[in-house]
């Protein structure tokens with residue numbers, strides 16, 4: 001039995017090196033000790049978004065790093081082509097939800113970790129679900145999904161009256177991404193480091209071939225595939241939408257692409273290339289996923305325990321020719337519509353939308369004329385086009401307080417014209433409106449229903 | 451792999467410090483992190499904001515009109531009608547559907563021509579060959595640019611970038627015949643084997 005005790009103590013040997021000993025890179029108040037490990041295991045709750053190439057690695061890494069309360073969310077089912085790198089899955093798992101199988105496999109191998117799977121779209125979960133986690137780790141392959149999770153995490157962020165982020169509303173994110181032999185890992189602390197939206201330009205736009213090239217002068221295998229996918233499909237299946245996840249659809253596109261390639265004498269059309277081009281997939285490399293996930297798991301551990309300063313704030317990895325890594329410190333966009341503080345406005349509950357628009361014109365920090373006002377998914381007032389102006393005009397005489405659902409405070413976006421050095425430019429701003437004399441507690445009911 | 455430790459932002463450092471000042475140990479700091487955030491005020495998702503701002507600043511050519519079939523709160527899907535006031539297509543009415551992606555303007559809207567048209571740069575399924583819709587899209591462009599581009603296609607059809615091969619060949623070889631084909635198609639009739647419903 002002494003052996004068993006030795007096994008338990010040796011199990012966390014590596015973690016303990018980080019948590020039990022003082023160091024030079026830690027904060028001065030970092031108090032190493034076994035309690036820290038206990039707390040990590042008891043309290044830290046991490047959500048892993050995505051159970052694919054990165055997600056499998058992340059779950060395993062986090063579980064082995066001492067995290068015990070993990071959730072994983074993924075809407076996909078396992079495909080045969082995943083098996084070469086998504087190492088938690090076996091042939092008999094094909095067709096099963098990734099999140100469920102991944103959670104089960106890691107729990108089988110790592111004792112005492114609890115992983116709750118969520119087989120659904122990220123949009124299906126409400127904000128309370130996301131708010132329950134201390135850290136969100138992202139193993140995703142799409143800009144859209146990252147952008148969505150980013151806006152969720154940033155939506156918890158509040159600023160004080162001096163526009164400083166309130167620490168206890170910061171929802172840290174660790175984001176990993178890979179494309180072939182290249183990858184990145186980054187730490188996003190909304191309000192402190194740049195959010196995803198601040199630096200969306202980092203993502204290169206998807207390559208899109210001109211349609212007329214596809215139709216007239218194809219030169220590559222990819223051209224033939226995109227012809228079948230974008231032009232031929234519509235011609236033959238009038239009205240029926242192409243579904244990239246339907247293998248029959250994909251087979252059809254592949255067959256058409258082969259015909260096209262034969263016609264023009266172009267080599268190289270294969271089924272896997274067809275999938276790659278249509279779904280915009282760059283072949284995933286297992287080792288890149290492993291390296292990037294390891295970096296992400298380490299950052300997650302650092303944020304949770306404070307055992308080291310975190311990455312500041314963007315690591316790029318390139319294993320294409322030799323090996324190159326670099327950390328770049330990006331700065332946040334102070335006017336970011338998602339994570340920025342916006343302009344704080346204290347208002348009377350009686351102010352009408354029209355009066356509010358006039359106020360924007362006179363406010364020294366804004367000087368915004370001809371403003372359109374947007375609140376969440378609603379257009380409160382649109383200056384143009386005339387059809388929308390007409391549809392929203394009746395709101396002008398209503399109190400803003402009523403229009404945004406009688407909450408004590410909320411974010412409103414406005415856009416209009418500002419004068420910059422004598423030149424009129426259009427400008428889009430985020431505003432934090434607070435209504436005077438409304439108790440902050442009273443918005444709990446309404447905010448919960450958002 | 452070398453995980454380079456660059457200097458941390460001082461504010462981030464202070465953030466972690468302050469957590470430990472308040473709560474000595476991790477458990478406490480984490481529970482603070484989620485208990486007080488649970489009922490915060492500004493918990494609103496924003497999506498499609500830059501697109502909506504774009505729409506509210508539309509400055510359409512007088513030949514174009516915009517319509518929102520799903521009402522004032524769905525601006526991600528809309529239709530643009532173009533009535534060219536000169537050129538081959540004078541008198542015709544052409545409807546385009548726009549589908550704006552959530553990450554607009556990082557990615558271009560998807561545009562299709564809903565009106566079946568005899569046009570060298572628009573095929574019979576409504577695909578449009580306009581460079582700024584695909585290969586030349588930049589986030590600085592906007593919906594207005596696209597609408598101007600589309601409207602330009604009707605005054606300056608281009609036989610050098612064909613999507614409808616036959617129409618392009620006729621325009622290149624015999625503009626007179628192209629003109630009469632366009633008139634016939636717009637009035638509702640056959641051009642070769644293809645029937646075009648009336649769109650005038």
Ligand SMILES: [Zn+2]
Pocket residue numbers: 194195196197198199332333336337338339340
């Ligand atoms: Zn931001």
